[in-house]
Amino acid sequence: MELIKDGKRIDGRAPDELRPIKIEAGPLYRADGSCYLEWGGNKIMAAVYGPKEAIPRHIQDSTKAVINARYNMASFSVEDRKRPGPDRRSQEISKITAEALENVILTEMFPRAVIDVNIEVLDADAGTRCAGITAAAVALADAGIPMRDIPVACAAGKVDGVVVLDLLGDEDKKGDADLPVAIAPRSEEILLLQMDGHMTVEEFDEALELALKGCREISKLQKEALLKKYKTFEEE
Amino acid sequence: MERKIVIPGTLLGKADTGKQGRGTFREGDNIYSSRLGIVEERSGYINVIPLSGVYDPAVGDAVIGVIEEASKMSWMVDIKAPYPAMLRVEEVPWRVEFGETARFLNTGEVIVANVSSINEAKNIEISMRDKHCRKVEDGIIVEIQPSKVPRVIGKNGSMVSLLRQRTGCWIFVGQNGRVWIRGEDDKMALLVEAIKKIEKEAHTTGLTDKISKFLGNENESD
Amino acid sequence: MGISSVKKDYLYRLAKEGKRPDGRAFNEYRPIKIERGVINMAEGSARVSIGHTTVLAGIKMDIGEPYPDTPEEGAMSTAVELIPLASPDFESGPPRADAIELSRVVDRGIRESKFIQLEKLCIEPGEKVWIVFIDIHVLDYDGNLFDACSLAASAALMNAKIPNERFEMGEDVPMPLSDPPVSCTFVKYNGAIVVDPSLDEDEAAEARHTIAVDKKGDIRAMQKGLSGSFTVEEIKNNINNARIISKDIRKILEG
Numbered sequence: 001m002e003l004i005k006d007g008k009r010i011d012g013r014a015p016d017e018l019r020p021i022k023i024e025a026g027p028l029y030r031a032d033g034s035c036y037l038e039w040g041g042n043k044i045m046a047a048v049y050g051p052k053e054a055i056p057r058h059i060q061d062s063t064k065a066v067i068n069a070r071y072n073m074a075s076f077s078v079e080d081r082k083r084p085g086p087d088r089r090s091q092e093i094s095k096i097t098a099e100a101l102e103n104v105i106l107t108e109m110f111p112r113a114v115i116d117v118n119i120e121v122l123d124a125d126a127g128t129r130c131a132g133i134t135a136a137a138v139a140l141a142d143a144g145i146p147m148r149d150i151p152v153a154c155a156a157g158k159v160d161g162v163v164v165l166d167l168l169g170d171e172d173k174k175g176d177a178d179l180p181v182a183i184a185p186r187s188e189e190i191l192l193l194q195m196d197g198h199m200t201v202e203e204f205d206e207a208l209e210l211a212l213k214g215c216r217e218i219s220k221l222q223k224e225a226l227l228k229k230y231k232t233f234e235e236e
Numbered sequence: 237m238e239r240k241i242v243i244p245g246t247l248l249g250k251a252d253t254g255k256q257g258r259g260t261f262r263e264g265d266n267i268y269s270s271r272l273g274i275v276e277e278r279s280g281y282i283n284v285i286p287l288s289g290v291y292d293p294a295v296g297d298a299v300i301g302v303i304e305e306a307s308k309m310s311w312m313v314d315i316k317a318p319y320p321a322m323l324r325v326e327e328v329p330w331r332v333e334f335g336e337t338a339r340f341l342n343t344g345e346v347i348v349a350n351v352s353s354i355n356e357a358k359n360i361e362i363s364m365r366d367k368h369c370r371k372v373e374d375g376i377i378v379e380i381q382p383s384k385v386p387r388v389i390g391k392n393g394s395m396v397s398l399l400r401q402r403t404g405c406w407i408f409v410g411q412n413g414r415v416w417i418r419g420e421d422d423k424m425a426l427l428v429e430a431i432k433k434i435e436k437e438a439h440t441t442g443l444t445d446k447i448s449k450f451l452g453n454e455n456e457s458d
Numbered sequence: 459m460g461i462s463s464v465k466k467d468y469l470y471r472l473a474k475e476g477k478r479p480d481g482r483a484f485n486e487y488r489p490i491k492i493e494r495g496v497i498n499m500a501e502g503s504a505r506v507s508i509g510h511t512t513v514l515a516g517i518k519m520d521i522g523e524p525y526p527d528t529p530e531e532g533a534m535s536t537a538v539e540l541i542p543l544a545s546p547d548f549e550s551g552p553p554r555a556d557a558i559e560l561s562r563v564v565d566r567g568i569r570e571s572k573f574i575q576l577e578k579l580c581i582e583p584g585e586k587v588w589i590v591f592i593d594i595h596v597l598d599y600d601g602n603l604f605d606a607c608s609l610a611a612s613a614a615l616m617n618a619k620i621p622n623e624r625f626e627m628g629e630d631v632p633m634p635l636s637d638p639p640v641s642c643t644f645v646k647y648n649g650a651i652v653v654d655p656s657l658d659e660d661e662a663a664e665a666r667h668t669i670a671v672d673k674k675g676d677i678r679a680m681q682k683g684l685s686g687s688f689t690v691e692e693i694k695n696n697i698n699n700a701r702i703i704s705k706d707i708r709k710i711l712e713g
Contacts, residue, residue: 029510045543074514074539074595076497076500084537
């Protein structure tokens with residue numbers, strides 16, 4: 001299968017083009033903060049609860065809040081039904097997601113507390129960890145969690161020898177490399193970075209630059225979504 | 237005044253033009269917002285008044301708490317803060333013998349209290365020694381987002397006065413986002429709706445007029 | 459955390475006057491919203507809201523061996539996940555008794571009404587049959603999960619196609635179905651019995667009664683839950699009310 005033909009990808013995108021993205025802040029009623037995100041074929045719901053006292057006590061940190069992220073894939077979100085519950089992959093993603101988010105949260109304001117970040121992948125088409133972090137960041141801001149910045153994530157990669165932005169499912173499966181990146185957009189410091197496949201150092205430089213470009217575009221959408229929630233009534 | 241909504245990381249100004257207030261943080265010479273909220277400049281400070289978030293207790297706040305646990309000499313009370321507050325037997329208006337706490341306040345019961353102390357480790361204590369403090373035994377408790385409390389109270393208590401006048405209900409607004417109301421059931425139902433409307437539209441202008449109209453129209457259709 | 463004493467007193471007092479906190483009559487349901495086909499990866503899906511309660515059901519199918527006692531029938535399995543996203547009271551980890559009861563009650567309504575025509579899901583008798591997985595994710599919990607999950611499961615099945623193409627067995631075809639069951643849940647507190655409990659009513663409930671009614675108005679599954687009790691008269695009343703209320707719900711489900 002040819003992944004790139006006449007400079008276009010299988011869904012017609014240019015190599016440096018993102019899939020369509022839609023972000024809604026605060027769709028859930030019970031959660032303290034929430035976000036619904038559609039990104040290409042991905043559909044993600046994120047919800048934040050807290051800060052609240054961490055229980056049991058042994059998970060408390062007397063100097064700061066603990067960030068407890070839970071990335072979970074719905075059984076029906078993938079082609080072959082996934083067994084419910086956490087597997088090793090989702091546990092790893094949960095861990096690095098919590099670490100990336102913790103970087104920007106003013107955790108020292110809430111000693112002994114926990115902030116729960118729940119990310120549910122409802123429909124999956126590659127790039128769910130990036131979509132999850134992007135949605136979780138909006139949910140955190142919606143929950144009123146004090147933060148230095150709103151993290152954003154996007155992957156770049158290599159397919160048919162070409163460096164491309166935002167891989168979709170078939171490109172991820174049959175491509176040469178995948179590079180998910182999360183940043184704090186103000187400083188563009190890297191909060192999360194993984195890579196698998198095969199790239200030259202030059203290709204990596206190019207891919208990272210593309211991922212950053214993607215992050216910048218998505219960061220704007222996150223901000224618009226947050227402001228939109230509070231503008232709805234302003235216009236009445 | 238223009239109400240400017242900001243998000244975490246929004247640049248608010250230079251440290252030399254304004255002092256860093258609540259809901260902000262400083263990096264070098266720059267002051268940024270740490271919260272989703274509305275910018276307010278008051279006596280040289282740049283503050284961000286949050287539009288969401290948990291209750292951040294301050295000493296002196298009147299709060300409405302729900303008893304979580306009765307111990308031998310104290311109670312743990314949920315005040316919607318990240319941490320439960322402790323109420324010691326010396327801080328209640330009754331003489332409570334050792335181990336008799338549950339006879340006075342049991343799990344699930346509701347009280348009005350004042351935040352009396354908060355330490356570095358965020359241990360919170362509350363007291364029921366003030367005159368307005370008591371056990372809540374009737375009426376309804378309406379839960380709202382703590383960030384919306386100032387709007388329910390209104391400028392100099394204008395919104396609460398309006399609500400009282402139009403519904404004839406008795407109202408007590410806890411700083412922690414619990415509102416205690418007492419009155420006729422029909423009036424209370426209307427009042428709950430009005431409070432929910434204030435909560436939902438807290439960030440809009442002309443809110444008092446909207447609520448006045450809302451309460452007025454409902455009365456006419458009676 | 460449970461319900462506060464003040465809230466409970468208020469619910470009790472209103473109930474005596476025949477009222478509910480949100481102004482509904484005892485036999486009044488909250489608004490229902492159904493969106494179908496919301497998940498690409500699923501064979502069928504539906505997002506259902508009852509008031510603020512929102513659940514998402516997805517159908518996946520796979521090929522497997524039939525059960526020895528039904529060699530010519532497909533199989534089905536139902537799982538509700540009470541994920542911590544939906545409520546501060548839900549915890550992560552393996553499903554607890556609550557989630558298992560909920561899954562089994564939803565499963566029973568579908569199974570006993572023979573909603574899925576399992577005999578049409580046989581590929582090779584005794585060897586290969588279709589297995590239908592009904593997975594239900596609760597997204598926002600504001601009361602009455604029994605009805606919300608049942609409704610979402612039925613709507614998702616009605617939206618589902620057998621994925622023949624993916625298994626290289628020809629074209630996708632609609633799921634073979636008969637008429638769906640409609641579930642109606644009542645709770646009792648302080649002597650009052652109300653349909654479609656809100657969160658506060660769920661928390662105040664002493665007893666719960668779920669009834670799955672078929673299109674004719676016959677009963678296909680029931681479950682009494684919680685430590686309180688109903689009189690025989692109350693049970694019969696609930697059944698009568700469920701037969702009436704389920705007609706309106708059925709219109710929304712089939713519409």
